[in-house]
Amino acid sequence: MNHLQLWVPASVLWVLGSVVGVLVLATAIVAWMRRGDGAGRHTELAARVKSWWVLVAIFALAISFRRGIAIAFFALLSFLALKEYLSLIPTRRADRRVLFWAYLCVPLQYLWIWQQWYNMFLIFIPVWAFLFIAMRMVLRGETRDFLRAAGTIHWGLMTMVFGLSHLAWLLLLPGNAPVAAHGAALLLFVVLLTELNDVLQYVWGRTLGRHPIIPSVSPNKTAEGLLGGALSTTLVSVALAPLLTPLTRSDAIAAGLMIGFGGFIGDVTISALKRDIGVKDSGAIIPGHGGILDRIDSLLFTAPLFFHFLMYFYF
Numbered sequence: 682m683n684h685l686q687l688w689v690p691a692s693v694l695w696v697l698g699s700v701v702g703v704l705v706l707a708t709a710i711v712a713w714m715r716r717g718d719g720a721g722r723h724t725e726l727a728a729r730v731k732s733w734w735v736l737v738a739i740f741a742l743a744i745s746f747r748r749g750i751a752i753a754f755f756a757l758l759s760f761l762a763l764k765e766y767l768s769l770i771p772t773r774r775a776d777r778r779v780l781f782w783a784y785l786c787v788p789l790q791y792l793w794i795w796q797q798w799y800n801m802f803l804i805f806i807p808v809w810a811f812l813f814i815a816m817r818m819v820l821r822g823e824t825r826d827f828l829r830a831a832g833t834i835h836w837g838l839m840t841m842v843f844g845l846s847h848l849a850w851l852l853l854l855p856g857n858a859p860v861a862a863h864g865a866a867l868l869l870f871v872v873l874l875t876e877l878n879d880v881l882q883y884v885w886g887r888t889l890g891r892h893p894i895i896p897s898v899s900p901n902k903t904a905e906g907l908l909g910g911a912l913s914t915t916l917v918s919v920a921l922a923p924l925l926t927p928l929t930r931s932d933a934i935a936a937g938l939m940i941g942f943g944g945f946i947g948d949v950t951i952s953a954l955k956r957d958i959g960v961k962d963s964g965a966i967i968p969g970h971g972g973i974l975d976r977i978d979s980l981l982f983t984a985p986l987f988f989h990f991l992m993y994f995y996f
Contacts, residue, residue: 689745689865692924696869697741704734736976740872744865748852749795751865755849756791762841762973763787769958770833775823782817783834786810790842794849802850806843811835844981847988848872855927858996866925871940871987873921875979878914878944885909899952902945911941927995936990940983947982951975 711727743754767780786806793802815831851871852864886906894902918937922928928936951974955961962975 688747690863693744693863693866693869696873696921696924697737700737700873704730704737707733744852744868748864751852751868752791752795752849755845756787758973758977759791759842759845760784760787762845762977763837765973766837766841767834769955769960770837771958772833773823773826773830775821776818776830776834779814779817779821779834782814783810783838786838787842790846791849794846794853797853797856799850802846806838810838814838840981844985845977847984848980851988851991854991855996860927860995862927862995867991870918870921870925871983872980874914874918874937874940875944875983877917878910878941879948879979881913882906882910882941882945885913895949898956899949902949907942907945911938911945914941914944926991932994936987939986939990943982943986944979947979950982951978 707730711730715727739754743751763784767783772780790802790805793805814834818827818831818834848868848871851868854860854864854867855862882902883906886901886903886909889905889909890901890903892904893900894904894907915934915937918940919930919933922930922933922936926933926936962972
């Protein structure tokens, strides 16, 4: 049973415990707000809090045990995200068999992570999968809407598989680098800040929001929400960096701003995609939160940004 022993440092357990404490407080507040709530005005809020309990529990279990389990968890998350994405986007009948190769890229990409083959991890999706899938599409002989179909599949692989897989590689850090860091702590840092940034931007936008940023894409997004959320996330980054990362204070500020603004771009990018195809939520797998893409949209951008920021300056 040694392979199931906890491997996370105490700092990760303390931060996760604090998150659980916040959820306990949020559950109590929502219960108080729902007293005599005959109209069910807070039903959605209650559903969201319950969903957060589930999400935090799943994430905590995924990173609490040995790396192989955590890597498998993120491989499954990439598969579900890609499947949800391809179920939303119209595909040509001629590409049905090509989609098999797209799905096959998921276990292969995470195999390179498991084997710690860094160069293949970096180029497999952007180079090999990009060229191979285009070749398979051409060999099908269907030229109508070829560019749209190729772009759809390639963009899905780059975001849902390549972008998200950076979270799994964080678990392998610091590797052989002489840096005081732990992979699970780095992973918790970027995921927690990204999800917290979404909440903070929502809160600031609802309380102070007056000036819409991109009303045609996301009418509820405001300049006040973006700036308030990004600055608040940066403060949390500075507070948590000494516990979870090797970042200096100036680098923690840079990382917080990067996650704050990068998370916003990821959010509105997926919003633009959903508006283009005419859906409100990407799915209904998570009660109160919609689909997988609705929950990880910001991470699709913040994960590779934070990863390469770390790799450039520290590893």
